[in-house]
Amino acid sequence: MSKTTQAPKALRGVGNFIDDRFHLAKTGEKNLRKVFPNHWSFMLGEIALYSFIILLVSGVFLTLWFKPSMLEVVYDGAYERLQGVPMSEAYASTLYIDFEVRGGFLVRQIHHWAALIFVASLVVHMLRVFFTGAFRKPREINWLIGVAIFGLAMVEGLFGYSLPDDLPSGMGVRILQGVMLALPLVGPYISMFLFGGEFPGEDIITRLYMLHVLLIPALLLGLIVAHFMILWHQKHTQYPGTGRTDKTVVGTPMYPAFAVKAGGFFFFTFAVTAGLSGFVQINPIHLFGPFTPTSITSGLQPDWYMGFMEGSLRIFPNWFDIAPFGYAIPTAVLVPGLIVPGLIFGGLALWPFIEQWITGDKRARNVADRPRNAPVRTGVGVAGITFYGVLWLAGSNDILSETFSIDLYLTTYIFRVLAIVGPILGYIIAKRICLGLQRRDRETLEHGYESGTIQQLPSGEFIEVHKRSSDETIHVLENKPPLTSTALSEPEVDDKGVENPKTRKGPGKLRLALARWYTKDNVSLDDVEPYSGHHLHHSVPEGEKEATH
Amino acid sequence: MTKNNANDNNEAGDTRPDRVVGTPKADERVVAGVPGAPHDEHDGPYEASETHVRPEEMQRRGEKVASLWFVLAFLGGIGFLVSYFLFPPNAAGEPAIGHPLIAQYSNMLLGGTLTLAMFGIGAGMTVWARQVMPHYEVHSPYDELPSSDKEKSSFGEFFMKGADESGFTKRPLMRRTLILAMLPLGLAPIVLLRDTGPLPGDKLKTTPWENGRRMYVEGTSRALRPEDLENDPNGMISALPAMDEEGHYHGISLDDQAKSVIMLIKVPEGDWKERMTEKIEGTDETRLNWTHNGIVAYSKICTHVGCPAALYERTTHRILCPCHQSTFDAADAAHVVFGPAHRALPQLPIGVDDEGYLIATGDFTEPPGPTFWDYAKD
Secondary structure, three states: OOOOOOOOHHHHHHHHHHHHHHOOHHHHHHHHOOEEOOOHHHHHHHHHHHHHHHHHHHHHHHHOOOOOOOOEEEOOOOOHHHOOOEEEHHHHHHHHHHHOOOOHHHHHHHHHHHHHHHHHHHHHHHHHHHHOOOOOOOOHHHHHHHHHHHHHHHHHHHHHHHOOOEHHHHHHHHHHHHHHHOOOOOHHHHHHHHHOOOOOOOOHHHHHHHHHHHHHHHHHHHHHHHHHHHHHHHOOOEOOEOOEOOOEEEEEEHHHHHHHHHHHHHHHHHHHHHHHHHHOOOOOHHHHOEOOOOOOOOOOOOOHHHHHHHHHHHHOOOOOOEOHHHOOEOHHHHHHHHHHHHHHHHHHHHHHHHHHHHHOOOOOOOEOOOHHHOHHHHHHHHHHHHHHHHHHHHOOHHHHHHHOOOOHHHHHHHHHHHHHHHHHHHHHHHHHHHHHHHHHHHHHHHHOEEEEEEEEOOOOOEEEEEEOOOHHHHHHHHOOOOOOOHHHHOOOEOOOOOEOHHHHOHHHHHHHHHHHHHHOOOOOOOOOOOOOOHHHOOOOOHHHHHHHO | OOOOOOOOOOOOOOOOOOOOOOOOOOOOOOOOOOOOOEOOOOOOOOOHHHEEOOOHHHHHHHHHHHHHHHHHHHHHHHHHHHHHHHOOOOOOOOOOOOOHHHHHHHHHHHHHHHHHHHHHHHHHHHHHHHHHOOEEOEEEEOOOOOOOHHHHHHHHHHHHHHHHHHOOOOOHHHHHHHHHHHHHHHHHHHHHHHHHOOOOOOOOOOOOOOOOOEEEEOOOOOEOOHHHHHHOOOOEEEEEEOOOOOOOHHHOOHHHHHHHOEEEEEOOOOOOOHHHOOEOOOOOOEHHHHOEOOEEEEEOEOOOOOOEOOEEEOOOOEEEOOOOOOEEEHHHOOEEEEOOOOOOOOEEOEEEOOOOOEEEOOOOOOOOOOOOOOOOOO
8 A cells, every 4th residue: 555545426415414414534534534542442342332232233133023911821842842831932042942943043142141241340340440540530430431331231131131030030029029029118009010910910011021021221321322422532541651641641543443453343243242142051040940930949140240239138147127007117128128239239330439539539539549559449449359259159058068068057157247348358359469560660660671581690699680661661660650639738737726617527527537547558750760779689678779889 | 723722732744743653563574675663754644754655565465455355355255145045944845944953053154254354354454454564653732721811711711790680699589489390390200100000008918819729830820739739750840829810821921920829848747847836926826737748838939039949959948049048948938058148938828629639728928029128917
């Protein structure tokens, strides 16, 4: 390609046709030139987007045959083992998709796998955003949209899981109804209205179907589009590096390189989903049998993203159940059903604003934090993961009990302790690791990196040779953002010895305390000159520095 | 694109990068010339200084590899179509996907070929982007998001003038009546949902069990006799009220099944615990009066969130709900001994009729199923 080629006539024709009507040449070029910073962790959100597309396409295919009806029929389809069994039309039509529609089994598996991957990639994407501080100004609103997408995706998944009306899926609906009933005052009403009467009634599948294929996907689609428009407008965050600042983004342009890479990545995502669907069977509803409210099987497990709810229902004890004036308030259902998800989603939604309040940081941040450089945030994130992870594991305590031959009730006690101790330990350990890494950064900046080469000095002493780090590393380390809070820069007492009224009590005092908690122990690299200690070739205790040379 | 939008300053070509980044890595293999180095004479859509063109040899090899992947993808796609027509859909044809094993083969073939087709395209495109296309490290400014003070105050002034002119702020009567007019309409969608279901009434508190109602083994129409429990190896039988309503398989609706299903358990004499012999409030009866010949009947629906508490351990008389592991003691009025359930499983009073069949002697005295706020109120 030595000189610019003239666009082919047909393309010019189409281009002119569109431009004459929309005036798009300038905007189009600007957007095709859009820059995408390169990092593998930016592909996590892409996986979520691509699985959502796969979900839409495979879901449309499934609606061609699925009948969202609870009318009882006697099965006489191609799957012999269930012939003559009474079941709902929903379950029978799902069997039809599996055993009488070619490729139906595969598409159902793709739909289910894509749902699992969708929520999983959402979660990992959110963790990336959290730990790198990419939710900070100006991206708080997009973070909130992300939290909403996560919440809706869970509900969407739960409802989809319920539609085939097989035994485990019906039991999921039953648990949902049980949690609903526990709500004080309104519980029985909400349950009656949602189910069109008692459980299971005749309406719930039809209603969940509407929510699953129309209302929630429309909301999700709207939120995802908004998420992308905001992302597009504000541009990506980027990791620190030479030339990358809060003012300038560095990366691959949309056209042509990023478009081809992203397109290829879509096909990879689809390939993994299709491969899993072809060879790793999931939710074989024909083996579970139709739902009846009177039967159950042991070892039931929900889809992974509902595991933490299941776990908290399992381990939260009934010790706090109260019955004022004879009215039952089953906290053993209400806390896991409302408080736990409220804590997790509420905490996620509020964190950017809490952090901003603590630090008083009102600047636009386009360069992502390295997680170690915000030790408290990283610690809080790890505490959150630990809490979620313990509840999630507790959701399979019966399987764990059987697999590892541990007493079932003992696993419950262990998880109860872990749910409280785990997050605290997680916070402390993660924060200490961050501080350790910060100290290593400081040492790398001062001395270069340990090369692994051992030298013997004429004096007989052995030393390890330090080598110079790359310019990129030095740039990143030198530009470590300071961790401060405006609350700390306000004087606590004025020159007359009077306490600052702002921080004396109430929110101001709390903010000051939180600011101290947020910033203390942080290792500053500000006073370090690169390689100020590199001629030492090895680290020696502070006191011996002079003696060594 | 309005002219006064100062934020829109990143139009293509408007700005030039301040400096060059992305110098080649030292470990990159040298094929011809200086690979990955900025090509000053390069004529692409982006600044030559930001473009690192791949060496011709690498591009040529990349083209071959990418094409190989695309051919594989094509074969995968053809394989997918062939796999589709390989298996007829209905049971008449052989081999039909109605058979689980054949369905599995069909699934693997379709899934495998689809994976190959997708993976081939993905891999080919990746090779294309990484070996044929130049590598770019392009600079672009982040937009300054806040508008200038001038723009903000201009907007504020314009907006307030408009609001004043419209009279919305100045004429409160009109504004308030408009809000008033909206209120009933806002309620309408909620009111419209009223008919989605009946009011709870006593629906959650009553079941089809009544004095004299026989019981069927769950899933059959065989009425139970006390002797059935003697012979049962599990010591536990699930049962439903004997009803023969039209239009329901097994003669009973799912709603009624969900609340009236019971477990009949034979407890050996002497194993009963104290809660069975305590006087029931307001009566002279004990819970032992509600049993027959060592047979006790409890609601099978867990009082936690409603799973069937179906696991019974004969030696300890413990009933375990497999969902959340609430555990009830069958010999002790189904009292909760472990887990999150709020209250004991309701006990159904039972006896036998003249013909020796097991019957209920009344309904549950407490609602079966998940606990709700006013379950204990009449």
